[in-house]
Amino acid sequence: MSGKINSERSATTVEARRRVRLTGALPSCEFYPVHLDLQRRSLGFARIPRATYRKAGFLVPGAADLGKRIYTFNLDDIALSNGIARIEGVRTNYIFISAFCCSTLLARYFDLMPRCLVLREPGLLGQLAIARNRPGLGVPPMAWEQEWREWAALGVSLLTRSFDSRDTVIVKAADVCNNLCDVLLSRDPRSRAVLLSVPLRTFILSVLKSDSRRLWMRARARFWHAESRRDSAIPKVEPDRLDDARRSAFLWMATQALWNPIRRGPSASRVLEVSGDQVANAPRETMRQLGLFFEMDFSDADLDKVAADQTGSRHAKDPRTKYGAADRRRDIEEWEGRFCMEADRAVAWAHSVAPELVA
Amino acid sequence: MESAAKGPGAPWVASAFCELAEALRMQFEWHMAMRGGGLERVGGAGGGYREATSDRIFPQSAVWAFLEDLRELGRSRIGVRHASSPQLRLFVGGCGRPLGAEESPATWHYVYSLTRWDQPPVRVMVVSEVDIETSPGVTRGREFQLGFNQLLLHPAGSPISIGSVHTQADWYSGALLLEGWLW
Numbered sequence: 001m002s003g004k005i006n007s008e009r010s011a012t013t014v015e016a017r018r019r020v021r022l023t024g025a026l027p028s029c030e031f032y033p034v035h036l037d038l039q040r041r042s043l044g045f046a047r048i049p050r051a052t053y054r055k056a057g058f059l060v061p062g063a064a065d066l067g068k069r070i071y072t073f074n075l076d077d078i079a080l081s082n083g084i085a086r087i088e089g090v091r092t093n094y095i096f097i098s099a100f101c102c103s104t105l106l107a108r109y110f111d112l113m114p115r116c117l118v119l120r121e122p123g124l125l126g127q128l129a130i131a132r133n134r135p136g137l138g139v140p141p142m143a144w145e146q147e148w149r150e151w152a153a154l155g156v157s158l159l160t161r162s163f164d165s166r167d168t169v170i171v172k173a174a175d176v177c178n179n180l181c182d183v184l185l186s187r188d189p190r191s192r193a194v195l196l197s198v199p200l201r202t203f204i205l206s207v208l209k210s211d212s213r214r215l216w217m218r219a220r221a222r223f224w225h226a227e228s229r230r231d232s233a234i235p236k237v238e239p240d241r242l243d244d245a246r247r248s249a250f251l252w253m254a255t256q257a258l259w260n261p262i263r264r265g266p267s268a269s270r271v272l273e274v275s276g277d278q279v280a281n282a283p284r285e286t287m288r289q290l291g292l293f294f295e296m297d298f299s300d301a302d303l304d305k306v307a308a309d310q311t312g313s314r315h316a317k318d319p320r321t322k323y324g325a326a327d328r329r330r331d332i333e334e335w336e337g338r339f340c341m342e343a344d345r346a347v348a349w350a351h352s353v354a355p356e357l358v359a
Numbered sequence: 360m361e362s363a364a365k366g367p368g369a370p371w372v373a374s375a376f377c378e379l380a381e382a383l384r385m386q387f388e389w390h391m392a393m394r395g396g397g398l399e400r401v402g403g404a405g406g407g408y409r410e411a412t413s414d415r416i417f418p419q420s421a422v423w424a425f426l427e428d429l430r431e432l433g434r435s436r437i438g439v440r441h442a443s444s445p446q447l448r449l450f451v452g453g454c455g456r457p458l459g460a461e462e463s464p465a466t467w468h469y470v471y472s473l474t475r476w477d478q479p480p481v482r483v484m485v486v487s488e489v490d491i492e493t494s495p496g497v498t499r500g501r502e503f504q505l506g507f508n509q510l511l512l513h514p515a516g517s518p519i520s521i522g523s524v525h526t527q528a529d530w531y532s533g534a535l536l537l538e539g540w541l542w
Contacts, residue, residue, distance in 0.1 A: 021412070040423060041430070072419065074426060076441040080540060083464035147440070 029161035060123035089160025100206035101276035104316035245346035370513035445537035452528030465540035482522030
């Protein structure tokens, strides 16, 4: 008896999954793209409500509850459907980050603002960024770049969908997406970008403070070192031969190098540099400035929410933990005391390797 | 193995196209026998044909493999890289489809037959744009007879018709086609 019920339930689940048609899924940002497979030419979607967009620290499977079902479609079907009826997106602005720069805090402040849909480090963007320099065996890089740009345009258009046509989408891109800045800004002339970073010395101290951050940084340094073979702007150093402070400096310099094309190119007027220190210490003023820059017209009442809300007094990635601007300043002072010498040497090294990036 | 008309954009037939043809056919028969159809009726000559999206009938892995074969053929023979998932269409008991072309931004349309090997091939008429220009109002084109595991490619703008299928009104002996786009 129970076996029969189970099999009926299972059949229903399969039916429910199949009843989701591409034409129904594509216009709705409830279907959130999570897994891109360019080799198999498929794209999997999770189905999430607006509350999940707001709640998730990072919008990637594993870091957020995106449900148990993945709805997978032929990527070519999505492209064809987009060719017939273009996916309607809303104006989308970007926050590019250097890591450890209060970006999650900034994203949470945008959550408090009206008509904002905030995407925190969407996995699809990271997958596109990583795929950009991986043409596969036998595929000429130029041909791959052309093909990749088609998929990138399609993928990004999926991230610009919103629950309300009056929304603005704010994409906080993961640091691996820093090689996408040019593509994202050139896609829509209305899009603007914030480059969110902290001073080199603060970045080095922020990494050195914990073993887990050092481990993360070492992996990222290797990643960008590998990318430096294809991107001539990234300093040519061997991070595995450096100590952690210098490796951190290399990582920070790689970010600066990747941002230079949009700082200096035709999109320069649509780029604003913001310090993470400013986000932590003066959130209301920062949000006022960013509201003007993104042309989002925040009212005084909206900005008052930034000052009044507990976001600024909680840890952005773990809101249960109390952590405010004063705690952060105290922490940095403490890291200065512990890692002052290493940081001094790494900053001097960075000046010697790529003075134009550090100035 | 293959027959091609003259011209770069001419209709073109590949035989023994997909290694999974028998498995796909078997999956269709299993689906119809065990799950009772689920195909939607679409208007047309002889009372209309029936259709379903391929993911309702076939396992995703089989559709994926079929698409990969299509893309490989597209890349190597007509210089295209994209293939849409097929729409499954079943013609039985005297039904067919009158001349027409669906609107699509794609450059090629494909018609793949999974009609049983012991049944008559499906007649597909393809009218080229030249025919339409030189003989307006006159249906003139090239007829292809598609048997089991044969694939017809033709320019997306060319109207096609499916000849009436004179079999009994049962799904088993009907003409089974998978249709979609390449670009």
